[in-house]
Amino acid sequence: MIIYLLCLMLFCCGLYCILVKRNIIKIILGIIIAEYAVNLFFILVAYRMEGRAPILSSEVEIVNMVDPLPQALVLTSIVIGLATTTLLVAIAMRIYEKYGTFDITKIKELKG
Amino acid sequence: MSKEHDAGMSLIVKVITRFTVGLILLYGIYIVLHGHISPGGGFAGGVIIALSFVNLMLAYGKDVALKKLPRKTISFFESTGALLFLSIALIGFFGGYFFLNFISKGEPFRLFSAGIVPFCNIAISLKVGAGLFAIFIALVLLKFDWEKKE
Numbered sequence: 001m002i003i004y005l006l007c008l009m010l011f012c013c014g015l016y017c018i019l020v021k022r023n024i025i026k027i028i029l030g031i032i033i034a035e036y037a038v039n040l041f042f043i044l045v046a047y048r049m050e051g052r053a054p055i056l057s058s059e060v061e062i063v064n065m066v067d068p069l070p071q072a073l074v075l076t077s078i079v080i081g082l083a084t085t086t087l088l089v090a091i092a093m094r095i096y097e098k099y100g101t102f103d104i105t106k107i108k109e110l111k112g
Numbered sequence: 113m114s115k116e117h118d119a120g121m122s123l124i125v126k127v128i129t130r131f132t133v134g135l136i137l138l139y140g141i142y143i144v145l146h147g148h149i150s151p152g153g154g155f156a157g158g159v160i161i162a163l164s165f166v167n168l169m170l171a172y173g174k175d176v177a178l179k180k181l182p183r184k185t186i187s188f189f190e191s192t193g194a195l196l197f198l199s200i201a202l203i204g205f206f207g208g209y210f211f212l213n214f215i216s217k218g219e220p221f222r223l224f225s226a227g228i229v230p231f232c233n234i235a236i237s238l239k240v241g242a243g244l245f246a247i248f249i250a251l252v253l254l255k256f257d258w259e260k261k262e
Contacts, residue, residue: 055151058221079155086247093254 003044011037024092024102028085035081039074046070119173129171136164140241147233148226154236161237162244174253183249186242193239200228200235 014037017030051066092102099107120126144157169177204212211228218225 053151056221075155082244086251089251093251 004041007037007041007044010040013037022103022105024095024104027104028088028092031088032081032085035077039077039081042070042074042077119175121171125171129167133164133168136167137161140164140237144233144237145230146223148229149221149223154233155240157233158237158240159244161241162248165241165245166248169248169252174249178249181245183246186246186249189238189242190246193235193237193242196235196238197232200231 011034014030014032014034017033018027021027021030046067046069048064048066051064052062054062054065054068054071056062095107096102099109101107140157140160140163142157143152143160144154147153147157165177165181168180201211204210204214207214213227213229215227217227
């Protein structure tokens with residue numbers, strides 16, 4: 001049970017970073033931390049006691065394996081996370097080009 | 113020293129990169145081709161293939177890396193990967209349904225087995241490898257307006 005709470009704490013660290021920080025780069029880092037906390041939570045839910053990786057092979061017979069479905073989900077989630085992070089970084093670079101700052105409180109002009 | 117060694121990092125990094133880049137690329141291809149019998153697969157192998165070119169670009173500068181893999185080639189490979197995956201899935205309609213495994217499955221745990229899965233892995237690795245390197249050069253070589261003027 002306590003590892004799930006630690007997972008929640010990691011997620012809250014990311015959420016704090018998103019809500020409080022003013023630098024865009026730090027906000028992006030917070031989004032990444034929150035996302036990875038959710039991924040870690042899925043992997044921990046799928047774990048069974050003394051389970052092994054769900055990969056069949058010809059030599060060894062695996063008695064109890066961990067649940068493979070959340071692992072496949074998390075693999076897809078990592079791919080989507082890569083794409084969204086790239087998009088966020090590109091938008092941050094464009095914001096820096098337009099306003100000359102990463103501070104979100106100094107971005108005031110609403111020009112299209 | 114020749115002219116292409118002016119840009120990039122120091123000599124030590126360049127020599128080590130020259131030895132390791134080929135091995136990294138080969139390891140990525142290995143991960144892709146063994147994707148259906150061991151951990152890994154199209155995405156992981158494609159990332160490793162892209163990282164080998166990223167490594168080359170970091171060590172030798174953009175000119176050498178873009179000479180090895182020009183932008184037109186990158187966009188060609190990326191489009192080819194997507195179209196190849198789609199066409200593999202659509203060929204299944206001739207036999208009945210989407211993603212039909214129309215090639216013989218072979219023996220389990222062998223390299224030449226599992227029907228269309230290795231071909232799907234190769235298509236995904238082309239898409240991911242070219243796409244990730246394209247993302248990298250798009251983020252690195254982006255020029256701002258005030259940089260162009262100077």
